[in-house]
Amino acid sequence: MQRSRQLVAQSSHIHLDLTTGSETFRTKATIAFRSVPGASSFIDAITARIHSITLNGKDLDPATHADEYRIQLPDLKSENLLEIDADFHYSSTGEGLHRFVDPVDNEVYLYTQFEVPDARRVFPTFEQPDLKQAFSFTVDAPAHWTVISNQPTPQPQPLPAEATPTEQGTQPQTDIARWVFPATPRISSYITALVAGPYKGTTDVYKAEDGRSVPLGVYSRASLAQYVDAQNLFETTKAGFRFFEEQFGTPYPFTKYDQIFVPDFNAGAMENAGCVTILEDYVFRSKVSGALRERRDITVLHELAHMWFGDLVTMRWWDDLWLNESFAEFMSHLCAVESGVSPHAWTTFAASEKTWAYAQDQLPTTHPITADMVDLDAVNANFDGITYAKGAAVLRQLVAWVGQEAFMEGVRAYLAENAWGNAELKDLLRHLEKASGRDLSEWSQQWLETCGVNTLKIDYDIDEDGYLADLTVTQSAPEAHPHLRKQHIKLAFYTLDAAHNLTRDVSLDVDIEGEKTVIEQAGRVPTPDLVLPNHADLGFAKIRLDSASLDTAIRHVSGLQEPLDRAVVWSSLWDATRDGELAATTFVDTVLTHLPAETDATLANLLVRQLEYALKHYVRPSKAETLRQRAGNVLWGAAQEAARGSDMQFQLVNAFARLANSDVQLGIIEDLRSGETSLSGLEIDQDLSWTLLISLATGGRIGEAEIDAEYAKDSSATGATSAQTAKAALPNPEAKQKAWEAMVKEQNLTNTMQRATLLGFNRCHDDHLLAPYAELYFENLAAMWDDASYEMSQRLVTGLYPYFAATPATLQATTQAIETLAADKPGLKRPLLEARDGLERIIAARKADEAAHRTKATH
Template identity: 45%
Template structure:
């Protein structure tokens, strides 16, 4: 039986008690197209109590040529090297090789279909450094890393530290300085025909930090270098001021890398970023703001996560939630005044959904092993955690919160901590006992509902379990221009199930105005009437976001009909000025049509939605952000009756004043393919005109959308054949599932449930997750689908798959309830 490739928390604790790791000296040869070769020297010492005992070091999927500990050969089982007879000081020397990754995990290799240029990058979080070299792959065994790389002479090579090279014929030998002590998941190697798009520096009287911006050759001209570097420098200034710690590393490169699974990764001094954030076509301002938040999030990690690091992944939430919270603070400071509106519209809606699933967990999760870690990169860890930090700041005060953070960095720089260490500093700075707050918000699950009625003031009822909420309460009335504007505002603590406050008479009462706490909202009858009729008249974007979230929550909870929500969106979205809100609303409208409306009426409502969207497109300001998003939404829902408009967009002919990009023309062509009004020849022609990586993936998706039984069968075989890269798989899955006639997918419902457990076992986590989520028959909202899902949950041995299917089962039940309320 093969060895388990997980790392358990108990094993990590034992190793941390036994070992102190000094250094890794890594020599990588990446001149071969198929495999990389690595020679690694690890120096470490052990505690007196561990002398003569054994441990193991992680190395996943390598061909080991030689492995010697203190001059003696060690054994390897494909997952770990066993280290026996430990001495006070030890040296492990390993020579090995492994194939490059095509899944975005470990050392990933990509060949650009446009110009055949080669690109490599590492992704080591949470524990994939072990796919590259032998390593004690856990965050609390920090060490220094010295890297040498042999690469083709025409490549650029980047790592955590600056590098130098000498050319020897067709190869270059690169040497990088030793890093400060850091965790293994932060190791970085980026190599290939990357172009340095821009360079700058962050200059203070104390230091000058070089800033680099990199992308692959075929996309370099599309990078918004000035804007990205401006945001980066603003982030440096904000964090250095509020953390009272200078940037702790020698440089700061940001590299856009292909086929990346995440939004970005905070490698020390060498942040890797998803290429979707290179905009070769116009994108909504919501996406521009999301990129800014991502840039600031990763920069925050240089302090919180990298300089001071969690001991184990139980505190993953703290690293991610803190970065998410402070990145929104920094975004406001950097010129994005409505960043908290975006936070409510996107992050909080994610958190609320995740927290109402049966798989919800406390913010402080029980990460027993890496399988649990992989499943908990979720809306609790990121979004709920950041939301409750926002509530904590509202309770103790922002200055007191940041003062505690500053003393935390001062004490724990370069070390590993637990949440209790931060809590102690926050208690000292604020003068409050936070143990009760921690228990209420971090160690329990679920989202409270705050409902209110007007009866001798405003009576607010909090659902169980009762928590302490610091909330703002806003009172809104119409001004002389018929706008709903806030006329009164109070802040108060809700500590009981029922709280009554004095309140002026007003058209709209909004509990949790300013969005200080984490809770669903249920307004009084008068406020709900005002919301329905006048939502777009509210003059504050964050208040509107809270009201939109209220409408959506009621729809998801089967308290309001999906038809009501759709009409609310169609009546008000054209007046919405916040791009992130428009983006979220149009996605929620799509979910309403596809999931919350009974099958017999989906076609009717989709036709209605597409028609109204196109009408709004024609009424919108030409070339506006709103018009762009409306066209994108129209293309999602357009069917045969809208073929003429779709065909015009596919030929880059849009409404007057609207410029149709190549990327949008692809989306329109894909829709024509699904209509059976375009096929292989049109796809080939489009690819010939756009033979870029974007075009390559768009063509894969288009071919998977061909609406015949034969093409769907061929696509299924490709999807389950194990030969696709992570991005090829993702786009093919999207195309396969995008059909106008559900009958095309009906044969694959049973095949999904028969095969998914085996597919999970045969693939890496990233690919397995794409298959499990992407191919799930979510279109088949029925009791039978729920029963089939439960059957696999009960029989599969894979905990990660069990969790995903449990959440998908919850979604089916929610959709059934919403349909019953329709």
């Protein structure tokens, strides 16, 4: 941030020539800024070649003024003009200006991704959020392309045909045009954007109550355009506009709002100002689960919320990254519920975001929500479950405490005061304190400046008349983070009826403080069958059920009528399983008992994923194969009984395909795919066909020839990644070695193909097949980290970690790597610490499962 004390960025004009070949493009940048006279500074740029640098009319030698990441700017004046002409590399990793060739029609598609430090891969810039400025983009590109940026797309100007030097030699250019975009408002470099290629789109208009019209657009690659359900996206977007404009008290701050589905994207979406880029997985060319549809709606609303909170008002430095992301996460779910886009979005929040947050906050690398971002490695690493999910959960807790209207009143004042500028957490808290009349310093210290998750448990007695007595909430904290916190929760008491439904008799609002909170207001409550701390999921804490409630939950969790209550119970059961307090086999049996009755799509999706993880990692090895086959049989039986064409039927079939391993189960997969077996209402569309084929490949029922034959039918980008996954999943040493070599030795895969290969490599029913790669992982660890970009190396180090070798030797090798390699590579330390923690949990959970089995056998 020191640079922002010396400089005031004014404007950048960026001229991009996208016609210079497939490896590099040319950028000419003219940057105006003020400075303390006589100061020296730098501008960020990762270039392929610098042609010239001119500062205030004086040429600077690139050889002496530029290095790999920066261009030095000496002897600055009060008013400065910097001109830089340079070539930059296209990216294949989703960082900077990403270049993708559509295998369907060989058309080229480009898009930018800049957060956190990657605008410098496309143009020279002051790469920090508090140096806002106006950006003007001029783009030369093929005339048949669509070019989209932060401002409305201008009419392209044809350029005269001329011979243009390219990497392939001098070639005639006859179809080039120039797009000259108007200047943006003052924004940060990381939310500027450029999307270019033969994208196809649909447009609409949002009409505000005050008469304003905001143009809307939805775009995708031409080969995907037929699958884009633009009307649904526009409806969700307009609902978000109405809700956010009302809640924030500020009109949408930009001139238009485009959403573009882009290939090979590393995240869910990115909040570029007025030009949001979205993962192509959210274009549904085949049937998908209700959970994925809801996830897309939440993502759309999340990015829209950022237009105010993040883009209009931006964090001063990355320390407050959490505030950007947590606020958008909280507001997207609130909007989904209150606008009717997704009435059960808080169940989704509990099942997805809070499950992520609880796991992240128990890792040895957990950090306070207000993390100290000391360098770019720290910023990149902290796009995590604390920054997004725990932060959003804590904001929800704050809203429950101060009240939603007071909270939004404070937010409105914060946005009004800081529009087009930068702000810090203290600025928001000041407005929230004024609006609510509460002192938030203690809340901030307890929730934002400390880490670790507390555990809540209810203790009670039954008096002689059969009523609850001595009702107490006990709060505990982990030894590493011994912080007890205040929070507001709801307690609920349930009775089991003859139909096995759990009916809520009483609920209480309770303020928790300290180790023991005695509940005085319970009144005369008959002995309940289930006592549920954190009913409505307002609190952020692990929940431990008392023994009677635990027994009721295991037998009757599906009898809870509200999906949010079921999510809270399932969260408690999963936490106990991860902690080795509940036997993994018990958790698996409980899921198999109740999953077929689950009606919430996201909760069902979560249970399936936790079922698969428990079977693969937590169940004792001697029982795992038998239980896996039983799980497959139960899932298939439930799929046959599920409602025709229902989401549950679809999810059960997909889960069965991932678990199928026995000859009988794989035979069912073959028959489903061929049509010899069918389920009423289930269509074997292209994507489900690939899912079934990958199952057969994993089980060794097909080979490369069958995979190639399917790819010949579906040569799309999705077909290519599915084929890659299927080949890497083949259960033979040659296939695993080929996948390993492609990822680790050759490292020439795109980010999407790397993900697909990782997925297939790890699809393995026999851990012995992967055994050689435990030692190879550690031998190649340094190269995996050093020889690729951050996104690619992070994915390799995390995705190839040998959880399949859950032994003390692997733990020892991990510890040694942390002590040696990570000492020189600080960014590598975090994924290794987290992997070791995951492996320790696996070993402990298996021991706990074995111990529970022995105890049961002796009774």
